[in-house]
Amino acid sequence: MEAYRYPDGSITYPGHPIGPGGEEPVDTVDLSDYTAEVITWTTSTAAPPGVREPNTLAIVEFDVDGEPVRAIGGVTTGDEVAIGDEVRPVYVEELREPGAGIREPDSQEWDGYRFEPV
Amino acid sequence: MENVAIIGASMTQFGRRDGWVLDLLSEAGTACLDDAGVSPDAVDHLYVSNMASGEFEGQTGIMNAIAHDLAAMPAYTARIDQTSSSGGAGVKHAWQSVASGASDMTLLVGAEKMTHRTTPEATDVIASITHPVEYKHGVTLPSFAGLTARLYLDTYDAPRESLGKVAVKNHKHGVHNPHAQFRKEVDLDTVLESPIVADPLRLYDFCPITDGSAALMFCPESVAKEYTDDYVLVPGVGGATDTHVVHERADPTTMRGVVESSRIAYDMADVGPDDVDVAELHDMFTILEFLQSEDLGFFEKGEGWKAIEEGRTEMGGDMPINPSGGLKSKGHPLGASGVAQVYEIYEQLMGEAGKRQVGDADTGLACNVGGFGNCVITTLMEAN
Numbered sequence: 024m025e026a027y028r029y030p031d032g033s034i035t036y037p038g039h040p041i042g043p044g045g046e047e048p049v050d051t052v053d054l055s056d057y058t059a060e061v062i063t064w065t066t067s068t069a070a071p072p073g074v075r076e077p078n079t080l081a082i083v084e085f086d087v088d089g090e091p092v093r094a095i096g097g098v099t100t101g102d103e104v105a106i107g108d109e110v111r112p113v114y115v116e117e118l119r120e121p122g123a124g125i126r127e128p129d130s131q132e133w134d135g136y137r138f139e140p141v
Numbered sequence: 142m143e144n145v146a147i148i149g150a151s152m153t154q155f156g157r158r159d160g161w162v163l164d165l166l167s168e169a170g171t172a173c174l175d176d177a178g179v180s181p182d183a184v185d186h187l188y189v190s191n192m193a194s195g196e197f198e199g200q201t202g203i204m205n206a207i208a209h210d211l212a213a214m215p216a217y218t219a220r221i222d223q224t225s226s227s228g229g230a231g232v233k234h235a236w237q238s239v240a241s242g243a244s245d246m247t248l249l250v251g252a253e254k255m256t257h258r259t260t261p262e263a264t265d266v267i268a269s270i271t272h273p274v275e276y277k278h279g280v281t282l283p284s285f286a287g288l289t290a291r292l293y294l295d296t297y298d299a300p301r302e303s304l305g306k307v308a309v310k311n312h313k314h315g316v317h318n319p320h321a322q323f324r325k326e327v328d329l330d331t332v333l334e335s336p337i338v339a340d341p342l343r344l345y346d347f348c349p350i351t352d353g354s355a356a357l358m359f360c361p362e363s364v365a366k367e368y369t370d371d372y373v374l375v376p377g378v379g380g381a382t383d384t385h386v387v388h389e390r391a392d393p394t395t396m397r398g399v400v401e402s403s404r405i406a407y408d409m410a411d412v413g414p415d416d417v418d419v420a421e422l423h424d425m426f427t428i429l430e431f432l433q434s435e436d437l438g439f440f441e442k443g444e445g446w447k448a449i450e451e452g453r454t455e456m457g458g459d460m461p462i463n464p465s466g467g468l469k470s471k472g473h474p475l476g477a478s479g480v481a482q483v484y485e486i487y488e489q490l491m492g493e494a495g496k497r498q499v500g501d502a503d504t505g506l507a508c509n510v511g512g513f514g515n516c517v518i519t520t521l522m523e524a525n
Contacts, residue, residue, distance in 0.1 A: 035389060037274045063295070063393070065287030066340040067279070071265035074279030082288055082388045095388040097278050102340065106295055118277045124265045125196065131273035 024054040024112055024136050026092055034092045036085075052087055054094060055112040058141055059083035062093065066102045073123025077101070081138055083110055097137040104140060112136035145239045146365035146372040146525075148358050149177025150487045152480075155353035155472035156322040162194045162254040165354035166207045169477075170250045173356035174211065178368055181212040185244035189220045190231030190251030191476035196266045198254055207250060217244075224270050225425065227251065228355070228479020229380075229509030229518025235359045236378045236520075245364050251480035252354035263350050267475075270512050272386045283347060285387055285513040286426035287339025293394045293428060294341065297443035301341055305332040306449045307427040308345045308469055314456060315466020317496035320481075322351055322472030346427040351472030355481040370525075373490045377412075377521035379405025383514050394443075398517030399436035399508060406506075407438075410521040414438035417521075418502040419489050420460070421482035423510035424467040430454075433508050434462060437519070456499060464489065464497045479509030483520055490524040 027038030027048035034052055041047060064081040079098040084091050098104050099113055118135050121128035151172035153165055160168070166189065174181060189204040200206075204218040223230035228251040238244040255263050268281045294301060309329055315321040327345060335344035365372045381401035384390055390397070407413055414437055422437075424430045431445035439460050440448050448454050454462040465471050465485040468478055486505035488494040507520045 035386075037272065037386065063288045063292035065284050065291060065342075067281060067284040067287065067338070068336070068340075069260065069264065069281070069283060069338050070279050071261050071268055071281060078279045078284070080278060080280060080284055080288065082393070093388045095275060095278060095280060106291070119279050124276075125269050126276060131277065133277050135274070135277055 026052045026054050028052055032090060034087055034090050036092055036094045054085050054092065055136055057085045057087060058109050058111045059085040059094070059138065061104060061106055061108045061110060063106060064098065064104050071124055073120030079104065081110070083138055096135065099137045099139040109141045110138035111141055113139045142240050144362040145236050145375045146360055146362045147375060147487055148360060148365045148368050148372045149173050149179065150357050150484045151176050152320050152355035152484045153353050155320050155351050155474060157256045158352035161198055162191065162200055162203060162252050163206055163210065165252040165254060165352060166203065166250050167210050169252065169354035169356040170207060170211050170248065173248060173250070173358055177358040179246060179358055183246050184213045184216045184248045186238045186247040187213050187216045187218045188231045188234050188247065188249045189218070190227040190249065190480055191220055191253060192222055192224050192227050193266055193475065194254070197258060213248065223516045224511040225475050226479055226509040226511030226516045226518050227476040228481065229507070229520065231480060232483055232520050233378045233380050233518055235357065236375055239359045239361055245360060247359040248356065249359065249480060250354060250356040251477040253474035253476045254352050255350045255474060256352050260350060275386065282513060283339045283426065286428055287342050289393050290342050290428040293431065296394060297446065299446040302329060302333065303446035303449055304342070304346055304427040305329050307424065307430045308332045310449065310455055311424060311463050311467040311469040314464050314497065315470025318466045318471055321466045321470050322349055323470045342426065348425050348468040348473040351474040353472060353474035353477045355477045355484050357480060357483060371491060372525050373487050374523045374525060375520065376523055377406035377410030378518065379403060379409065380518045381405065382516050385515055387513050394432060396432050396436050396514035396517065398514050399433050399519070402517045402519040403437045403508070406519040406521045412504060412521060416504050417506045418504050419464060419486065419499045420462050420506040420508070421465060421485050422462055422467065422508050424463060424469045425473055425510070429510060430462060433510070437506065437508060461499045464494065464499055479507070479518060482507035482509055483522070486522050490522055
Protein backbone atom coordinates (compact mmCIF):
# COMPACT_ATOMS: atom_id res chain seq x y z
CA MET A 24 0.00 0.00 0.00
CA GLU A 25 2.56 2.44 -1.28
CA ALA A 26 2.03 6.18 -0.79
CA TYR A 27 4.35 8.94 -2.01
CA ARG A 28 5.92 11.62 0.16
CA TYR A 29 6.75 15.02 -1.37
CA PRO A 30 9.33 17.68 -0.40
CA ASP A 31 6.73 19.79 1.44
CA GLY A 32 5.95 16.83 3.72
CA SER A 33 2.59 15.99 2.13
CA ILE A 34 1.77 12.35 1.38
CA THR A 35 -0.74 10.98 -1.16
CA TYR A 36 -2.25 7.59 -1.84
CA PRO A 37 -2.01 6.77 -4.65
CA GLY A 38 1.22 8.51 -5.56
CA HIS A 39 1.39 11.05 -8.38
CA PRO A 40 4.29 12.13 -10.62
CA ILE A 41 3.83 15.63 -9.19
CA GLY A 42 2.45 16.20 -5.69
CA PRO A 43 -0.09 18.73 -4.37
CA GLY A 44 2.66 21.30 -3.81
CA GLY A 45 3.88 21.04 -7.40
CA GLU A 46 7.01 18.99 -6.68
CA GLU A 47 8.10 15.45 -7.56
CA PRO A 48 8.02 12.76 -4.84
CA VAL A 49 11.12 12.09 -2.77
CA ASP A 50 10.13 9.00 -0.75
CA THR A 51 7.55 6.26 -0.31
CA VAL A 52 5.52 5.17 2.72
CA ASP A 53 3.93 1.74 3.20
CA LEU A 54 0.52 2.53 4.69
CA SER A 55 -0.08 -1.13 5.57
CA ASP A 56 2.22 -0.53 8.55
CA TYR A 57 -0.27 1.95 10.04
CA THR A 58 -3.84 2.00 11.34
CA ALA A 59 -6.45 4.50 10.16
CA GLU A 60 -9.70 6.19 11.23
CA VAL A 61 -12.95 5.77 9.28
CA ILE A 62 -14.04 9.13 7.80
CA THR A 63 -17.20 7.76 6.17
CA TRP A 64 -18.55 4.52 4.75
CA THR A 65 -21.32 3.05 2.59
CA THR A 66 -22.68 -0.36 1.66
CA SER A 67 -23.33 -0.64 -2.06
CA THR A 68 -25.98 -3.16 -3.10
CA ALA A 69 -25.73 -2.40 -6.82
CA ALA A 70 -22.24 -3.61 -7.58
CA PRO A 71 -20.84 -3.76 -11.11
CA PRO A 72 -19.67 -7.03 -12.74
CA GLY A 73 -17.02 -8.97 -10.82
CA VAL A 74 -17.54 -7.12 -7.52
CA ARG A 75 -18.75 -8.69 -4.26
CA GLU A 76 -22.31 -7.78 -3.29
CA PRO A 77 -23.04 -6.14 -0.96
CA ASN A 78 -19.82 -4.14 -1.08
CA THR A 79 -19.06 -2.06 2.02
CA LEU A 80 -16.53 0.67 1.29
CA ALA A 81 -14.85 3.20 3.55
CA ILE A 82 -12.76 6.33 3.18
CA VAL A 83 -10.17 6.24 5.93
CA GLU A 84 -7.45 8.59 7.17
CA PHE A 85 -3.99 7.44 8.23
CA ASP A 86 -1.83 9.49 10.54
CA VAL A 87 1.74 9.09 9.29
CA ASP A 88 3.83 10.85 11.91
CA GLY A 89 1.39 13.76 12.03
CA GLU A 90 0.70 13.90 8.30
CA PRO A 91 -2.86 12.89 7.28
CA VAL A 92 -3.22 10.51 4.29
CA ARG A 93 -6.56 9.26 3.01
CA ALA A 94 -7.40 6.02 1.20
CA ILE A 95 -10.48 4.12 0.04
CA GLY A 96 -11.09 0.40 0.30
CA GLY A 97 -13.51 -2.36 1.15
CA VAL A 98 -14.38 -3.27 4.73
CA THR A 99 -13.83 -6.88 5.81
CA THR A 100 -16.74 -6.97 8.25
CA GLY A 101 -19.59 -5.85 6.03
CA ASP A 102 -21.60 -2.95 7.45
CA GLU A 103 -20.37 -3.44 11.01
CA VAL A 104 -18.36 -0.24 10.92
CA ALA A 105 -18.89 3.36 12.05
CA ILE A 106 -17.45 6.81 11.49
CA GLY A 107 -14.49 7.21 13.85
CA ASP A 108 -13.66 3.48 14.07
CA GLU A 109 -9.99 2.48 13.97
CA VAL A 110 -9.14 0.02 11.17
CA ARG A 111 -6.05 -1.74 9.86
CA PRO A 112 -5.25 -2.77 6.28
CA VAL A 113 -5.56 -6.50 5.50
CA TYR A 114 -4.08 -7.89 2.28
CA VAL A 115 -6.45 -9.45 -0.28
CA GLU A 116 -5.04 -11.25 -3.34
CA GLU A 117 -7.94 -10.41 -5.65
CA LEU A 118 -10.29 -7.55 -4.71
CA ARG A 119 -12.40 -7.87 -7.85
CA GLU A 120 -12.59 -10.40 -10.68
CA PRO A 121 -10.27 -9.15 -13.44
CA GLY A 122 -11.91 -9.09 -16.86
CA ALA A 123 -15.50 -9.20 -15.60
CA GLY A 124 -15.85 -5.45 -16.00
CA ILE A 125 -14.99 -3.08 -18.84
CA ARG A 126 -11.36 -2.43 -17.83
CA GLU A 127 -8.57 -4.37 -19.58
CA PRO A 128 -7.31 -6.94 -17.01
CA ASP A 129 -3.64 -6.30 -17.74
CA SER A 130 -3.98 -2.53 -17.40
CA GLN A 131 -3.88 -2.50 -13.60
CA GLU A 132 -3.30 -4.54 -10.45
CA TRP A 133 -6.22 -6.28 -8.74
CA ASP A 134 -4.74 -7.13 -5.34
CA GLY A 135 -4.68 -4.68 -2.44
CA TYR A 136 -5.96 -4.01 1.05
CA ARG A 137 -9.34 -4.02 2.72
CA PHE A 138 -9.91 -2.49 6.17
CA GLU A 139 -10.59 -4.48 9.30
CA PRO A 140 -11.84 -2.82 12.49
CA VAL A 141 -9.25 -3.03 15.25
CA MET B 142 -15.30 40.56 -27.69
CA GLU B 143 -18.90 40.29 -28.83
CA ASN B 144 -21.73 39.06 -26.66
CA VAL B 145 -22.57 35.39 -27.29
CA ALA B 146 -26.24 34.58 -27.94
CA ILE B 147 -28.32 31.42 -28.15
CA ILE B 148 -30.94 31.73 -30.90
CA GLY B 149 -32.40 28.23 -30.97
CA ALA B 150 -32.74 25.14 -28.79
CA SER B 151 -34.25 21.68 -28.82
CA MET B 152 -34.40 18.47 -26.87
CA THR B 153 -35.81 15.05 -27.63
CA GLN B 154 -37.99 12.94 -25.40
CA PHE B 155 -35.76 11.54 -22.65
CA GLY B 156 -36.21 7.94 -21.50
CA ARG B 157 -36.01 4.54 -23.19
CA ARG B 158 -35.74 5.26 -26.90
CA ASP B 159 -35.71 2.91 -29.90
CA GLY B 160 -33.12 4.93 -31.84
CA TRP B 161 -29.34 4.78 -31.43
CA VAL B 162 -26.96 7.65 -30.73
CA LEU B 163 -26.85 8.93 -34.31
CA ASP B 164 -30.66 8.86 -34.52
CA LEU B 165 -30.90 10.88 -31.31
CA LEU B 166 -28.27 13.40 -32.43
CA SER B 167 -30.04 13.81 -35.77
CA GLU B 168 -33.44 14.33 -34.11
CA ALA B 169 -32.22 17.09 -31.78
CA GLY B 170 -29.88 18.65 -34.36
CA THR B 171 -32.58 18.92 -37.01
CA ALA B 172 -35.06 20.38 -34.52
CA CYS B 173 -32.53 22.98 -33.37
CA LEU B 174 -31.77 24.09 -36.93
CA ASP B 175 -35.52 24.47 -37.47
CA ASP B 176 -36.02 26.33 -34.19
CA ALA B 177 -33.21 28.78 -34.97
CA GLY B 178 -34.18 29.17 -38.61
CA VAL B 179 -30.58 28.49 -39.60
CA SER B 180 -29.57 26.67 -42.78
CA PRO B 181 -27.07 23.80 -42.28
CA ASP B 182 -24.60 25.45 -44.66
CA ALA B 183 -24.47 28.47 -42.32
CA VAL B 184 -23.01 26.35 -39.48
CA ASP B 185 -19.28 27.07 -39.05
CA HIS B 186 -18.63 24.80 -36.05
CA LEU B 187 -20.51 21.68 -34.95
CA TYR B 188 -19.71 20.22 -31.53
CA VAL B 189 -21.00 16.89 -30.25
CA SER B 190 -21.14 16.29 -26.49
CA ASN B 191 -20.95 12.60 -25.71
CA MET B 192 -19.22 10.51 -23.07
CA ALA B 193 -19.07 6.96 -24.32
CA SER B 194 -20.76 6.05 -27.62
CA GLY B 195 -17.86 3.72 -28.37
CA GLU B 196 -18.22 1.89 -25.07
CA PHE B 197 -22.03 1.85 -25.05
CA GLU B 198 -22.74 0.83 -28.65
CA GLY B 199 -19.47 0.56 -30.59
CA GLN B 200 -20.12 3.71 -32.61
CA THR B 201 -17.23 6.18 -32.77
CA GLY B 202 -16.61 9.19 -35.02
CA ILE B 203 -20.09 10.47 -34.28
CA MET B 204 -19.17 14.15 -34.81
CA ASN B 205 -18.37 13.57 -38.48
CA ALA B 206 -21.35 11.26 -38.91
CA ILE B 207 -23.76 13.88 -37.66
CA ALA B 208 -22.09 16.65 -39.69
CA HIS B 209 -22.84 14.54 -42.77
CA ASP B 210 -26.38 13.62 -41.70
CA LEU B 211 -27.20 17.31 -41.09
CA ALA B 212 -25.45 18.42 -44.32
CA ALA B 213 -23.27 20.77 -42.29
CA MET B 214 -20.04 20.06 -44.21
CA PRO B 215 -17.48 21.57 -44.38
CA ALA B 216 -18.14 22.80 -40.83
CA TYR B 217 -15.36 22.17 -38.31
CA THR B 218 -16.40 19.45 -35.88
CA ALA B 219 -15.20 17.78 -32.70
CA ARG B 220 -16.58 15.39 -30.10
CA ILE B 221 -16.42 16.76 -26.55
CA ASP B 222 -15.98 14.20 -23.74
CA GLN B 223 -15.84 15.40 -20.16
CA THR B 224 -17.77 12.41 -18.70
CA SER B 225 -21.08 13.52 -17.17
CA SER B 226 -20.22 17.16 -17.82
CA SER B 227 -19.64 16.62 -21.55
CA GLY B 228 -22.72 18.74 -22.25
CA GLY B 229 -21.47 21.64 -20.16
CA ALA B 230 -18.04 21.33 -21.72
CA GLY B 231 -19.73 21.49 -25.13
CA VAL B 232 -21.41 24.73 -24.04
CA LYS B 233 -18.01 26.12 -23.04
CA HIS B 234 -16.39 25.11 -26.35
CA ALA B 235 -19.32 26.47 -28.35
CA TRP B 236 -19.19 29.73 -26.40
CA GLN B 237 -15.42 30.02 -26.96
CA SER B 238 -15.77 29.39 -30.69
CA VAL B 239 -18.14 32.35 -31.01
CA ALA B 240 -16.51 34.68 -28.47
CA SER B 241 -13.11 34.21 -30.11
CA GLY B 242 -14.45 35.12 -33.53
CA ALA B 243 -13.61 31.68 -34.93
CA SER B 244 -17.25 30.89 -35.69
CA ASP B 245 -20.29 32.98 -36.58
CA MET B 246 -22.67 30.06 -36.12
CA THR B 247 -22.04 27.08 -33.83
CA LEU B 248 -24.37 24.12 -33.38
CA LEU B 249 -23.94 22.04 -30.21
CA VAL B 250 -25.65 18.66 -29.95
CA GLY B 251 -25.33 16.36 -26.95
CA ALA B 252 -26.53 12.77 -26.81
CA GLU B 253 -26.13 9.42 -25.10
CA LYS B 254 -27.73 6.02 -25.76
CA MET B 255 -27.59 3.87 -22.60
CA THR B 256 -30.76 1.88 -21.90
CA HIS B 257 -29.84 -1.15 -24.07
CA ARG B 258 -27.23 -1.97 -21.39
CA THR B 259 -28.09 -3.63 -18.08
CA THR B 260 -27.79 -1.44 -14.97
CA PRO B 261 -24.56 -3.21 -13.83
CA GLU B 262 -23.05 -2.79 -17.31
CA ALA B 263 -23.98 0.90 -17.54
CA THR B 264 -22.73 1.45 -13.98
CA ASP B 265 -19.40 -0.12 -14.94
CA VAL B 266 -19.01 1.99 -18.08
CA ILE B 267 -19.51 5.09 -15.93
CA ALA B 268 -17.28 3.74 -13.13
CA SER B 269 -14.47 3.26 -15.66
CA ILE B 270 -13.64 6.94 -15.08
CA THR B 271 -12.24 6.00 -11.66
CA HIS B 272 -8.56 5.63 -10.72
CA PRO B 273 -7.23 2.05 -10.62
CA VAL B 274 -7.02 2.19 -6.79
CA GLU B 275 -10.74 2.98 -6.76
CA TYR B 276 -11.86 0.70 -9.60
CA LYS B 277 -10.32 -2.45 -8.15
CA HIS B 278 -12.45 -2.04 -5.02
CA GLY B 279 -15.64 -1.86 -7.11
CA VAL B 280 -16.12 1.83 -6.39
CA THR B 281 -18.99 3.31 -8.40
CA LEU B 282 -20.42 6.81 -8.71
CA PRO B 283 -23.43 5.80 -6.55
CA SER B 284 -21.04 4.59 -3.85
CA PHE B 285 -19.28 7.98 -3.85
CA ALA B 286 -22.74 9.48 -3.30
CA GLY B 287 -23.43 7.14 -0.37
CA LEU B 288 -20.05 7.91 1.22
CA THR B 289 -20.59 11.66 0.87
CA ALA B 290 -24.22 11.62 1.97
CA ARG B 291 -23.36 9.81 5.22
CA LEU B 292 -20.58 12.32 5.96
CA TYR B 293 -22.83 15.31 5.12
CA LEU B 294 -25.68 14.11 7.35
CA ASP B 295 -23.23 13.40 10.17
CA THR B 296 -21.25 16.64 9.83
CA TYR B 297 -24.18 19.04 9.51
CA ASP B 298 -26.70 17.14 11.65
CA ALA B 299 -29.10 17.03 8.72
CA PRO B 300 -32.09 14.66 8.73
CA ARG B 301 -32.15 11.79 6.24
CA GLU B 302 -35.61 12.96 5.20
CA SER B 303 -34.15 16.18 3.71
CA LEU B 304 -32.45 14.17 0.95
CA GLY B 305 -35.72 12.40 0.21
CA LYS B 306 -37.45 15.76 -0.12
CA VAL B 307 -35.10 16.66 -3.01
CA ALA B 308 -36.41 13.63 -4.91
CA VAL B 309 -40.02 14.51 -4.03
CA LYS B 310 -39.52 18.12 -5.23
CA ASN B 311 -37.83 17.24 -8.51
CA HIS B 312 -40.39 14.57 -9.37
CA LYS B 313 -43.11 17.14 -8.67
CA HIS B 314 -41.42 19.62 -11.04
CA GLY B 315 -40.92 16.98 -13.71
CA VAL B 316 -44.66 16.34 -14.01
CA HIS B 317 -44.86 19.49 -16.13
CA ASN B 318 -41.92 18.62 -18.40
CA PRO B 319 -43.14 16.89 -21.58
CA HIS B 320 -39.61 15.63 -22.31
CA ALA B 321 -39.01 14.05 -18.86
CA GLN B 322 -38.42 10.33 -18.40
CA PHE B 323 -40.63 10.26 -15.30
CA ARG B 324 -43.68 12.54 -15.13
CA LYS B 325 -44.98 11.13 -11.90
CA GLU B 326 -44.98 12.50 -8.37
CA VAL B 327 -43.57 10.38 -5.54
CA ASP B 328 -44.25 10.80 -1.83
CA LEU B 329 -41.60 10.88 0.89
CA ASP B 330 -42.53 7.47 2.30
CA THR B 331 -42.01 5.88 -1.13
CA VAL B 332 -38.54 7.46 -1.36
CA LEU B 333 -37.54 6.48 2.18
CA GLU B 334 -38.81 2.90 1.82
CA SER B 335 -37.32 2.22 -1.63
CA PRO B 336 -34.48 -0.35 -1.89
CA ILE B 337 -31.05 0.64 -0.57
CA VAL B 338 -28.51 1.27 -3.34
CA ALA B 339 -25.60 2.86 -1.45
CA ASP B 340 -26.47 3.22 2.23
CA PRO B 341 -27.85 5.69 3.38
CA LEU B 342 -29.11 6.43 -0.14
CA ARG B 343 -31.97 4.53 -1.72
CA LEU B 344 -33.27 3.97 -5.23
CA TYR B 345 -35.20 7.25 -5.40
CA ASP B 346 -32.08 9.22 -4.43
CA PHE B 347 -30.61 8.34 -7.85
CA CYS B 348 -31.32 9.46 -11.40
CA PRO B 349 -32.29 6.81 -13.96
CA ILE B 350 -30.37 5.44 -16.96
CA THR B 351 -31.57 7.36 -20.00
CA ASP B 352 -31.42 7.82 -23.77
CA GLY B 353 -31.79 11.33 -25.14
CA SER B 354 -30.38 14.32 -26.96
CA ALA B 355 -30.49 18.13 -26.77
CA ALA B 356 -29.12 20.93 -28.97
CA LEU B 357 -28.32 24.66 -28.88
CA MET B 358 -27.43 27.23 -31.56
CA PHE B 359 -24.80 29.87 -30.63
CA CYS B 360 -23.78 33.00 -32.54
CA PRO B 361 -22.56 36.58 -31.91
CA GLU B 362 -25.34 38.95 -30.77
CA SER B 363 -24.89 41.00 -33.96
CA VAL B 364 -25.65 37.87 -36.02
CA ALA B 365 -28.52 36.90 -33.70
CA LYS B 366 -30.29 40.15 -34.57
CA GLU B 367 -30.32 39.07 -38.24
CA TYR B 368 -32.38 36.02 -37.31
CA THR B 369 -34.63 37.05 -34.44
CA ASP B 370 -35.53 39.65 -31.84
CA ASP B 371 -35.83 36.94 -29.17
CA TYR B 372 -32.66 35.33 -27.93
CA VAL B 373 -30.74 34.64 -24.73
CA LEU B 374 -27.25 35.87 -23.88
CA VAL B 375 -24.46 33.82 -22.28
CA PRO B 376 -22.31 36.33 -20.36
CA GLY B 377 -20.30 33.78 -18.38
CA VAL B 378 -19.06 30.20 -18.60
CA GLY B 379 -16.57 28.75 -16.12
CA GLY B 380 -14.89 25.37 -16.07
CA ALA B 381 -12.77 23.82 -13.30
CA THR B 382 -11.47 20.51 -11.97
CA ASP B 383 -11.05 18.78 -8.63
CA THR B 384 -9.00 15.68 -7.76
CA HIS B 385 -9.47 12.59 -9.92
CA VAL B 386 -9.02 10.45 -6.81
CA VAL B 387 -12.06 11.44 -4.75
CA HIS B 388 -10.76 10.35 -1.34
CA GLU B 389 -7.82 12.78 -1.65
CA ARG B 390 -10.16 15.74 -1.03
CA ALA B 391 -9.71 17.29 2.40
CA ASP B 392 -13.46 17.95 2.68
CA PRO B 393 -15.57 15.54 0.59
CA THR B 394 -18.66 17.69 1.20
CA THR B 395 -17.16 20.60 -0.74
CA MET B 396 -16.94 20.42 -4.54
CA ARG B 397 -14.02 22.65 -5.42
CA GLY B 398 -14.86 22.42 -9.12
CA VAL B 399 -18.25 23.98 -8.40
CA VAL B 400 -16.70 26.73 -6.27
CA GLU B 401 -14.06 27.62 -8.87
CA SER B 402 -16.17 27.28 -12.03
CA SER B 403 -18.93 29.45 -10.56
CA ARG B 404 -16.43 32.06 -9.37
CA ILE B 405 -15.15 32.34 -12.95
CA ALA B 406 -18.67 32.51 -14.41
CA TYR B 407 -19.90 35.08 -11.85
CA ASP B 408 -16.84 37.28 -12.50
CA MET B 409 -17.26 37.08 -16.28
CA ALA B 410 -20.95 38.00 -16.05
CA ASP B 411 -20.40 40.53 -13.25
CA VAL B 412 -23.19 39.00 -11.16
CA GLY B 413 -23.38 37.05 -7.91
CA PRO B 414 -25.44 34.19 -6.53
CA ASP B 415 -28.10 36.62 -5.24
CA ASP B 416 -28.79 37.71 -8.83
CA VAL B 417 -29.73 34.20 -10.00
CA ASP B 418 -33.49 33.76 -10.48
CA VAL B 419 -33.53 30.10 -11.50
CA ALA B 420 -30.98 27.27 -11.56
CA GLU B 421 -30.59 23.83 -13.07
CA LEU B 422 -28.25 21.72 -10.91
CA HIS B 423 -26.75 18.28 -11.52
CA ASP B 424 -28.88 16.14 -9.19
CA MET B 425 -27.52 12.82 -10.41
CA PHE B 426 -27.85 11.96 -6.71
CA THR B 427 -29.99 13.93 -4.24
CA ILE B 428 -26.96 14.82 -2.12
CA LEU B 429 -25.42 16.69 -5.08
CA GLU B 430 -28.21 19.29 -5.01
CA PHE B 431 -27.19 20.26 -1.45
CA LEU B 432 -23.47 20.37 -2.24
CA GLN B 433 -23.89 22.45 -5.41
CA SER B 434 -26.43 24.88 -3.92
CA GLU B 435 -23.94 25.61 -1.14
CA ASP B 436 -20.80 25.72 -3.28
CA LEU B 437 -22.53 28.03 -5.81
CA GLY B 438 -23.17 30.45 -2.93
CA PHE B 439 -26.96 30.14 -2.86
CA PHE B 440 -26.84 28.97 0.77
CA GLU B 441 -24.28 28.86 3.57
CA LYS B 442 -22.11 25.74 3.88
CA GLY B 443 -24.01 22.97 5.62
CA GLU B 444 -27.38 24.71 5.22
CA GLY B 445 -28.48 23.49 1.80
CA TRP B 446 -30.66 20.90 3.52
CA LYS B 447 -32.52 23.63 5.40
CA ALA B 448 -33.51 25.25 2.10
CA ILE B 449 -35.43 22.17 0.97
CA GLU B 450 -37.07 21.89 4.40
CA GLU B 451 -38.22 25.54 4.10
CA GLY B 452 -39.47 25.15 0.52
CA ARG B 453 -37.04 27.74 -0.82
CA THR B 454 -35.92 25.58 -3.78
CA GLU B 455 -39.41 24.67 -4.96
CA MET B 456 -41.33 26.44 -7.71
CA GLY B 457 -42.53 29.60 -6.00
CA GLY B 458 -39.60 29.62 -3.58
CA ASP B 459 -36.99 32.38 -3.56
CA MET B 460 -34.35 30.14 -5.21
CA PRO B 461 -36.16 27.68 -7.51
CA ILE B 462 -33.87 24.76 -8.40
CA ASN B 463 -34.48 22.26 -11.19
CA PRO B 464 -37.85 23.39 -12.56
CA SER B 465 -37.24 20.86 -15.37
CA GLY B 466 -37.42 18.03 -12.83
CA GLY B 467 -33.62 17.80 -12.85
CA LEU B 468 -31.68 14.72 -13.79
CA LYS B 469 -33.71 12.91 -11.15
CA SER B 470 -37.00 13.14 -13.02
CA LYS B 471 -35.99 14.23 -16.51
CA GLY B 472 -33.30 11.55 -16.85
CA HIS B 473 -29.54 11.64 -17.37
CA PRO B 474 -28.30 10.76 -20.87
CA LEU B 475 -24.71 11.63 -19.96
CA GLY B 476 -23.56 13.75 -22.92
CA ALA B 477 -26.96 15.40 -23.34
CA SER B 478 -27.59 16.41 -19.73
CA GLY B 479 -25.50 19.59 -19.62
CA VAL B 480 -27.00 20.74 -22.91
CA ALA B 481 -30.51 20.00 -21.64
CA GLN B 482 -29.84 22.04 -18.49
CA VAL B 483 -29.05 25.07 -20.66
CA TYR B 484 -32.10 24.25 -22.82
CA GLU B 485 -34.27 24.57 -19.69
CA ILE B 486 -32.72 27.90 -18.66
CA TYR B 487 -33.15 29.13 -22.25
CA GLU B 488 -36.85 28.23 -22.10
CA GLN B 489 -37.19 29.96 -18.71
CA LEU B 490 -35.48 33.18 -19.85
CA MET B 491 -37.51 33.23 -23.07
CA GLY B 492 -40.66 32.89 -20.96
CA GLU B 493 -41.62 29.72 -22.83
CA ALA B 494 -41.49 27.14 -20.03
CA GLY B 495 -45.27 26.84 -19.69
CA LYS B 496 -46.34 25.35 -16.36
CA ARG B 497 -42.66 25.17 -15.36
CA GLN B 498 -42.20 28.93 -15.75
CA VAL B 499 -40.71 30.45 -12.59
CA GLY B 500 -41.99 33.98 -13.25
CA ASP B 501 -40.01 36.89 -14.63
CA ALA B 502 -36.62 35.22 -14.69
CA ASP B 503 -33.83 37.47 -15.98
CA THR B 504 -30.74 35.53 -14.90
CA GLY B 505 -30.34 31.76 -14.89
CA LEU B 506 -27.55 29.34 -14.00
CA ALA B 507 -26.73 25.78 -15.05
CA CYS B 508 -24.18 23.65 -13.19
CA ASN B 509 -23.06 20.44 -14.89
CA VAL B 510 -20.92 18.00 -12.89
CA GLY B 511 -18.60 15.36 -14.34
CA GLY B 512 -17.57 12.34 -12.30
CA PHE B 513 -18.13 13.10 -8.62
CA GLY B 514 -17.25 16.76 -9.05
CA ASN B 515 -14.06 15.89 -10.94
CA CYS B 516 -14.91 18.34 -13.75
CA VAL B 517 -17.54 21.07 -13.47
CA ILE B 518 -18.97 23.65 -15.86
CA THR B 519 -21.09 26.56 -14.61
CA THR B 520 -22.98 28.63 -17.20
CA LEU B 521 -24.70 31.97 -16.56
CA MET B 522 -27.40 33.19 -18.91
CA GLU B 523 -29.39 36.41 -19.19
CA ALA B 524 -32.63 37.34 -20.89
CA ASN B 525 -32.25 39.68 -23.84
